[in-house]
Amino acid sequence: MIWQESPSNSHPVRGTSLHDEVAARLRSMVFERQLAPGEWIDEKALAAGWQISRTPLREALKVLAAEGLMELVPQRGCRVVELSDDDAEQLFPVMALLEGRCAFEATRNATPADRxxxxxxxxxxxxxxxxxxxxGYYRANHEFHxxxxxxxxxxxxxxxxxxxxQFLRLMRGRQLNLPGRIDASINEHRVLIDxxxxxDAARAERTMHDHLMAQLAALKAVRQQERAIAPHNDPHVSAPLTKGNADAG
Incomplete structure (x- = not known):
């Protein structure tokens, strides 16, 4: 799929560090799924819509490629990264450890204003x-974490x-598509906020860790549902984890 310019993104880009501003706009478009996983970047359309040359755009794409959000393909151009099932299986346990530690230290350091x-x-x-x-839940959840x-x-x-x-954001809370997941998630958050x-820093750490692992379990359940449906459409097609029926998270 080739990305096409939309009216909301057609105003000119201005700034003292042009490629940084372009990179920030591209990054936002990826996280908001205005650029979907696997989409090819139409450099000509973007440059024309933003009224810039292709040089700062290409520099910005290199920045996002270095961050792991874009993939530079020789002789083809640049596309948004897609995360595989294996990526999710490896990423969530690491994030569970990191976010668990964040919860531990945040609980220990929190001031009344923080709470x-x-x-x-x-x-x-x-x-x-x-x-x-x-x-709305996806956005508030991102702010909370x-x-x-x-x-x-x-x-x-x-x-x-x-x-x-940022790689979790590529999935955009897709696990919330699982029936009942929002209710389960808010129950996990109630234990965490308590x-x-x-x-109780130790309990906060355990709860946050388990919350992230529950997200992975829900994501895998969504994936299984899609596999069950896919053969009715095309037995050879299997959507990656970053693709879903809904854009909400």
Missing amino acids: ASLRHWHDQLELHAAAQDRD TLVQRLARNRWLDRATADLR AMLSG
Whole structure:
């Protein structure tokens, strides 16, 4: 599939560091699935729509390729990375360890203001869960986890977690497509917020770790459902983990 320019992305790009601004816009488009996994980048259309030359665009694509979000293919161009089943199986346990440690250190270091911020984002999760709003839940969940990461106040942990979190974002909460997953997820978050607000760092770490592993289990269940449906359409087609029926997370 070749990416086509949309009206919302057709305004000019301006800035003192042009390729950094272009990279930021491309990164946002990937995470918002305006550029879907596996899509080829139409450099000519992007450059024309943003009113820039192809030089800063190509530099920006190299930046995203270095980050692992894009793949440069000789003689073909550049496309958005797709994560495989094996990628997910390997990534989630690592993120479970990292995010578990984030929860431990955030709980131990949290100030009253920090705990109020955690409560705020948990309340947002409750609202979206009650409405079964997958997109809203996905976005609030991302904010909550990012906040826990920041409140850990460990720059090395922050660096490692942030680097890998962007690959989870490629899946865009696809596990929430599993029936009942939002209800299960909010129950996991209730245990987590209770542990964090009560200052039980060890329980917060265990709960966060198990929450990430539950996400992997749900993702695998979604994948199994898709495999069961796929033969009715094309027995030779098997969608990668990054593709789903819904864009919400």
